Amino acid sequence: xxxxxxxxxxxxxxxxxxxxxxxxxxxxxxxxxxxxxxxxxxxxxxxxxxxxxxxxxxxxxxxxxxxxxxxxxxxxxxxxxxxxxxxxxxxxxxxxxxxxxxxxxxxxxxxxxxxxxxxxxxxxxxxxxxxxxxxxxxxxxxxxxxxxxxxxxxxxxxxxxxxxxxxxxxxxxxxxxxxxxxxxxxxxxxxxxxxxxxxxxxxxxxxxxxxxxxxx
Amino acid sequence: xxxxxxxxxxxxxxxxxxxxxxxxxxxxxxxxxxxxxxxxxxxxxxxxxxxxxxxxxxxxxxxxxxxxxxxxxxxxxxxxxxxxxxxxxxxxxxxxxxxxxxxxxxxxxxxxxxxxxxxxxxxxxxxxxxxxxxxxxxxxxxxxxxxxxxxxxxxxxxxxxxxxxxxxxxxxxxxxxxxxxxxxxxxxxxxxxxxxxxxxxxxxxxxxxxxxxxxx
Amino acid sequence: xxxxxxxxxxxxxxxxxxxxxxxxxxxxxxxxxxxxxxxxxxxxxxxxxxxxxxxxxxxxxxxxxxxxxxxxxxxxxxxxxxxxxxxxxxxxxxxxxxxxxxxxxxxxxxxxxxxxxxxxxxxxxxxxxxxxxxxxxxxxxxxxxxxxxxxxxxxxxxxxxxxxxxxxxxxxxxxxxxxxxxxxxxxxxxxxxxxxxxxxxxxxxxxxxxxxxxxx
Amino acid sequence: xxxxxxxxxxxxxxxxxxxxxxxxxxxxxxxxxxxxxxxxxxxxxxxxxxxxxxxxxxxxxxxxxxxxxxxxxxxxxxxxxxxxxxxxxxxxxxxxxxxxxxxxxxxxxxxxxxxxxxxxxxxxxxxxxxxxxxxxxxxxxxxxxxxxxxxxxxxxxxxxxxxxxxxxxxxxxxxxxxxxxxxxxxxxxxxxxxxxxxxxxxxxxxxxxxxxxxxx
DNA sequence: GGATAATCGAGACGGTACGTCTTGTCTTAAA
DNA sequence: TTTAAGACAAGACGTACCGTCTCGATTATCC
Numbered sequence: 001x002x003x004x005x006x007x008x009x010x011x012x013x014x015x016x017x018x019x020x021x022x023x024x025x026x027x028x029x030x031x032x033x034x035x036x037x038x039x040x041x042x043x044x045x046x047x048x049x050x051x052x053x054x055x056x057x058x059x060x061x062x063x064x065x066x067x068x069x070x071x072x073x074x075x076x077x078x079x080x081x082x083x084x085x086x087x088x089x090x091x092x093x094x095x096x097x098x099x100x101x102x103x104x105x106x107x108x109x110x111x112x113x114x115x116x117x118x119x120x121x122x123x124x125x126x127x128x129x130x131x132x133x134x135x136x137x138x139x140x141x142x143x144x145x146x147x148x149x150x151x152x153x154x155x156x157x158x159x160x161x162x163x164x165x166x167x168x169x170x171x172x173x174x175x176x177x178x179x180x181x182x183x184x185x186x187x188x189x190x191x192x193x194x195x196x197x198x199x200x201x202x203x204x205x206x207x208x209x210x211x212x213x214x215x216x
Numbered sequence: 217x218x219x220x221x222x223x224x225x226x227x228x229x230x231x232x233x234x235x236x237x238x239x240x241x242x243x244x245x246x247x248x249x250x251x252x253x254x255x256x257x258x259x260x261x262x263x264x265x266x267x268x269x270x271x272x273x274x275x276x277x278x279x280x281x282x283x284x285x286x287x288x289x290x291x292x293x294x295x296x297x298x299x300x301x302x303x304x305x306x307x308x309x310x311x312x313x314x315x316x317x318x319x320x321x322x323x324x325x326x327x328x329x330x331x332x333x334x335x336x337x338x339x340x341x342x343x344x345x346x347x348x349x350x351x352x353x354x355x356x357x358x359x360x361x362x363x364x365x366x367x368x369x370x371x372x373x374x375x376x377x378x379x380x381x382x383x384x385x386x387x388x389x390x391x392x393x394x395x396x397x398x399x400x401x402x403x404x405x406x407x408x409x410x411x412x413x414x415x416x417x418x419x420x421x422x423x424x425x426x427x428x429x430x431x432x
Numbered sequence: 433x434x435x436x437x438x439x440x441x442x443x444x445x446x447x448x449x450x451x452x453x454x455x456x457x458x459x460x461x462x463x464x465x466x467x468x469x470x471x472x473x474x475x476x477x478x479x480x481x482x483x484x485x486x487x488x489x490x491x492x493x494x495x496x497x498x499x500x501x502x503x504x505x506x507x508x509x510x511x512x513x514x515x516x517x518x519x520x521x522x523x524x525x526x527x528x529x530x531x532x533x534x535x536x537x538x539x540x541x542x543x544x545x546x547x548x549x550x551x552x553x554x555x556x557x558x559x560x561x562x563x564x565x566x567x568x569x570x571x572x573x574x575x576x577x578x579x580x581x582x583x584x585x586x587x588x589x590x591x592x593x594x595x596x597x598x599x600x601x602x603x604x605x606x607x608x609x610x611x612x613x614x615x616x617x618x619x620x621x622x623x624x625x626x627x628x629x630x631x632x633x634x635x636x637x638x639x640x641x642x643x644x645x646x647x648x
Numbered sequence: 649x650x651x652x653x654x655x656x657x658x659x660x661x662x663x664x665x666x667x668x669x670x671x672x673x674x675x676x677x678x679x680x681x682x683x684x685x686x687x688x689x690x691x692x693x694x695x696x697x698x699x700x701x702x703x704x705x706x707x708x709x710x711x712x713x714x715x716x717x718x719x720x721x722x723x724x725x726x727x728x729x730x731x732x733x734x735x736x737x738x739x740x741x742x743x744x745x746x747x748x749x750x751x752x753x754x755x756x757x758x759x760x761x762x763x764x765x766x767x768x769x770x771x772x773x774x775x776x777x778x779x780x781x782x783x784x785x786x787x788x789x790x791x792x793x794x795x796x797x798x799x800x801x802x803x804x805x806x807x808x809x810x811x812x813x814x815x816x817x818x819x820x821x822x823x824x825x826x827x828x829x830x831x832x833x834x835x836x837x838x839x840x841x842x843x844x845x846x847x848x849x850x851x852x853x854x855x856x857x858x859x860x861x862x863x864x
Numbered sequence: 865g866g867a868t869a870a871t872c873g874a875g876a877c878g879g880t881a882c883g884t885c886t887t888g889t890c891t892t893a894a895a
Numbered sequence: 896t897t898t899a900a901g902a903c904a905a906g907a908c909g910t911a912c913c914g915t916c917t918c919g920a921t922t923a924t925c926c
Contacts, residue, residue: 027873027875027876027917027918027919028874028875028877028917028918029917029918030876031876031877034876034877046350050351051347051349051350051351052350052351055906056908056909057906057908058907065877065878066877066878066879067879067908067909068877068878068879068909068910068911069877069878071909071910072876126350127350129346129408130346130347130348130349130350131267133342133345133346134266134267134268134342134343134346135266135268139410143409143410177414180413181401181417181420181424183404184401184402184403184404184421185396185404186400187400187403188396188400188401188404189400191345191349191403191408192345192407193359193363194348194355194359197396200389201393201397205397205400208397208424208428212420212424247898271886271887273886273887281899282898282899282901283887283888283899283900284889284901285897285899287888287889288897288898458868458869458923458924460869460870460871460921460924461870461871461923462870463871466871466872478782482784483779483783484782487911487912488912488913488914489911489913490912497872497873498873499874499914500872500874500916501871501872501873503915504871504872558781558782559781561778561839561840562778562779562780563699564778565699565777565839566694566698566699566700566774566775566778567698567699567700568698571842575841575842579840579841605848609846609848609849609852612833612836612849613833613849613852613856616832616833616836616837617828617829617832618832619832619836619839619840620828620831620832620833620835621828623777623781624795624839625795626787626791629828630825632821633825633828636825636829636860640829640860644852644856675892675893675899675900675901675902676890676891676892676893676902676903677892678902679902679903682902682903703880703882704882704883705880705881705882712904713903714904714905715882715883715904715906716884716902716905717902717904719883719884720902720903867924867925867926868924868926869922869923869924869925870921870922870923871920871921871922871923872920872921873920873921874919875917876915876916877915877916877917878913878915878916879912879914879915880911880912881910881911881912881913882909882910882911882912883908883909883910884908884909885907885908886906886907886908887904887905888903888904889902889903890902891903892900892902893899894897894898894900895896895897895898
């Protein structure tokens with residue numbers, strides 16, 4: 001969670017936001033500690049018991065919170081996990097954007113992603129991607145939220161590396177395709193075969209992407 | 217379903233088969249029509265209602281069969297879907313192995329896989345891969361069964377193409393890496409972003425794989 | 433509600449009264465309009481939805497009042513209904529005490545009570561008597577409050593009629609028994625069989641009570 | 649429960665009864681021990697905690713039964729209590745019909761009823777009558793079921809006593825009125841003032857009813 | 865005219881129970 | 896012996912109120 005002011009902007013709209021300030025708005029505020037307890041409980045349960053082992057009742061019990069309190073702020077366990085992801089994944093997947101050699105930077109980024117999939121927050125992403133395979137609502141929420149933002153960050157990061165490497169501008173469709181070439185094998189290993197990819201694969205993809213960028 | 221005699225050999229072991237003929241073994245045989253009705257019902261429900269909409273009770277009701285009858289032959293809905301996959305996916309993902317130009321053959325194979333993901337049986341695979349993200353048992357069953365076999369078929373198919381293309385033998389680790397490079401972007405599109413990949417992406421990957429094979 | 437100054441004397445004791453004047457007591461006074469809105473809302477809900485359909489939240493919502501405001505002044509919905517009863521039932525069940533023929537006066541009083549049970553305030557009494565069957569606290573509150581007062585008014589009213597009829601004093605235990613003989617069949621009809629008693633029954637009881645009073 | 653064959657005739661209609669035997673009807677039978685455990689649990693809870701303390705969940709827990717099992721056979725706690733009443737109250741309120749002196753027999757019967765109200769099954773009747781004050785469905789079920797049957801038994805019992813006492817036939821409307829005169833004061837004491845009536849009252853009513861029967 | 869102290873609306877919160885749904889096992893009767 | 900039908904224990908679902916509590920905005924009273 002990086003920008004507290006924006007957090008849950010849509011969810012909080014109910015009592016206070018949006019309406020033109022006519023609404024009086026009194027009463028106690030939402031408890032931040034409860035919010036964190038719920039997100040942590042969900043995360044823990046996911047790691048311990050898998051997606052189907054995460055239940056709203058279980059989350060409430062472990063967070064030491066009433067079930068209705070969970071329902072007041074989130075409408076499903078998917079909603080909770082999306083919130084968890086938003087809090088945790090952003091920085092873990094950021095492009096540091098140093099001035100290293102391009103190939104090294106790509107490899108480092110791939111290793112960072114591979115490492116992310118091993119952590120609890122990576123588990124959350126895997127779980128949500130898994131659920132999205134057959135749940136339309138989850139798929140949409142994920143794409144319009146986390147995935148879109150992440151894609152944008154990745155495109156910007158990759159473009160910067162490529163332009164530094166080739167010394168000239170790179171067109172949008174090119175970066176788009178190259179990003180899929182870069183990330184594809186890694187996600188494929190993580191989602192289909194489970195576990196981290198061999199180092200060969202990461203190095204190979206990083207190199208190929210740079211070659212391709214140079215030749216196109 | 218290609219080899220009826222072997223079908224479900226392990227699953228059938230329960231009530232009737234397996235034991236060394238000591239079991240008297242009388243009564244009517246397992247009804248093949250029931251088996252198909254169950255598999256179809258599961259498939260239909262998956263497409264209509266998503267993975268969580270598939271329930272054993274729902275399957276039994278739609279197949280016009282008692283719940284216990286389903287439990288007798290399969291131990292979970294995942295087991296049923298694995299059965300469905302085994303019946304449907306093999307040929308859909310086979311390498312035809314013609315004598316076309318290598319690049320064309322790779323592209324055709326990629327398009328075949330992309331098409332598969334749009335069909336009901338592709339839905340089943342996506343559902344199972346999704347569930348495997350957080351369910352250890354499913355992950356194992358999938359990897360030791362369908363995924364291993366499919367990987368072998370893919371390795372053999374790709375090696376044949378590469379050797380025809382380069383005119384020399386290709387080492388095992390090389391094919392392995394190249395297979396991930398080839399399939400990665402496609403699976404990444406299907407599983408992460410949903411929907412088919414752009415044609416550019418498929419063509420690009422096919423070409424790169426051949427380039428890489430030539431240079432290594 | 434006949435004596436506003438005394439109204440709810442005990443109930444009001446909470447925040448302000450009772451303590452020996454040490455408490456300085458400033459601030460706004462209790463809103464009478466809120467009190468009435470709450471009592472009316474409770475009454476309406478009781479008639480529309482039955483005892484279980486009366487909830488503090490429902491009352492507050494319908495009265496346009498915050499829940500806490502209700503809890504500030506009443507400690508339960510039973511408490512609210514007792515208040516309603518005190519406001520409404522007294523005069524409806526009073527003995528007018530004219531100088532008519534005794535039999536006519538008894539019949540008129542019985543008909544007045546029978547009519548009362550058909551009205552909303554009669555509903556409140558029935559509801560509270562009903563709840564008192566299995567709720568000890570309600571039973572006690574009802575008996576020590578409304579029922580005792582009403583019993584006293586009834587005893588006085590009946591004694592006056594009997595003494596006028598027989599021309600001599602009537603002993604306490606006799607009036608007590610005769611009051612039960614008089615009211616019993618009426619309440620029995622109202623509470624057990626629902627709906628008003630046949631006119632035969634009222635006339636018969638009135639006559640019998642006078643006969644008995646004459647013979648004893 | 650006196651006539652097991654008839655028990656729950658309407659409720660059991662679902663799977664087996666009523667329809668013209670077309671329905672095949674297989675599967676396990678309803679467990680009688682569960683039925684009794686549930687009725688006892690409900691009875692116990694009512695006595696211990698009052699009507700509002702009786703919850704389906706509480707009944708299920710105390711009976712050591714799953715909640716759904718309770719819902720399978722009864723649709724509400726009122727339904728359960730009605731069943732309890734049917735099992736328990738019939739014989740407790742029967743007219744023994746000896747050949748004693750009429751007055752003695754009436755007094756005995758009144759004492760029997762008064763005693764019934766002190767027992768657990770009497771508690772059930774009081775609870776249901778209480779709930780019926782504001783719940784239309786309960787009121788109807790009670791009147792069309794238990795109360796009607798009990799009224800018929802009472803009418804027959806009282807008529808026999810009266811005819812033996814007067815030596816001539818008694819008309820229907822007369823018995824009806826006299827029954828209310830007889831039972832009214834007793835129920836009034838039990839339901840309104842709680843606790844048993846004084847012996848005076850019972851003796852007085854019994855005598856009056858016989859006087860009235862003789863004079864009419 | 866401030867400070868003080870109450871009322872009041874709004875609603876968060878931990879709970880309990882609701883009535884429904886699905887799971888996986890078990891039991892019975894018919895085929 | 897297999898199958899259909901379904902009883903059963905277990906437990907999660909999402910909802911409704913409970914009674915307590917914490918805010919912030921408003922009055923009134925008294926110094």
